Amino acid sequence: MEASIDGQSMGRSTAMFTWHDSRGFLIMHVDPPQAIARQWQESSPFPIDAAIGLDDHSGAFAMLYADARGVCRIYRMSFEDGHWEMWGQAGPGFHQRFEATVRGDGRLVTGRWEASDDGESWKPDFDVTYAQR
Template identity: 45%
Template sequence: MTERHPALARLDVLVGRWTVQPEVDGLGTGWTEFSWVEGGAFLRQFSDAEPLPPDAPQAWRENNPLPVTALIGLDDAGEEFTMLYADARGVHRVYRMAFADGVWRLERNAPGFHQRFTGELSPDRGTVHGRWEGSPDGVDWRLDFAITYRR
């Protein structure tokens, strides 16, 4: 890559290792790490955790298996990001993504299973408070879980 697109610089704030705390009873802290790959053309996210405690909710185990890998890229026509996601279940998803003015958004619209994430970056850039929501129809949304990222 000869020259980095300026929109990619918005993601620099994510680079590095973060602890991740989902607000789910019985779950401890995990981690995620963002790093530039392919000469800065893509941002890779890798997430994992220590083994889940035996009292972790079964629904969480089934719906949030680790490790998770995501690759974030840019469509320069509209300066919109896309995240390609894969997890330990063999699930593969595509999310539209935005990151601007300290707000991180992910959205997936799939028949019968819509998802969205909104995270707010703290002024000191050391914390992201976020929430995942789900909807069967893209109209009526419910909180799936809140999550906090900390450096």
């Protein structure tokens, strides 16, 4: 996994996606990078853990997210035809969304996180790439 801002790498890390024993949740764990860009050192979220699940009644996906800063969030999520989206509101005046494309046989995912004060005007936060070795 690599995160970048304006084409500059903020850090590379190992991200693991594994099925929970129940097969009802996809678990994501992202290790801290070996090296991290100076502008990310104070606000680094690593390590990151998340659980993705599906409500079999409504067909709605959700991601439960937690990171090293003590941030815990719930994102609504959709995944269809190789297009992955997540969105949520972490509090008044703080909206987030993620949009990614899953390429080929799932070995490459390229996406971008964006932020908004009002949920209408969006600005880039950072890009992320997941690539299977």
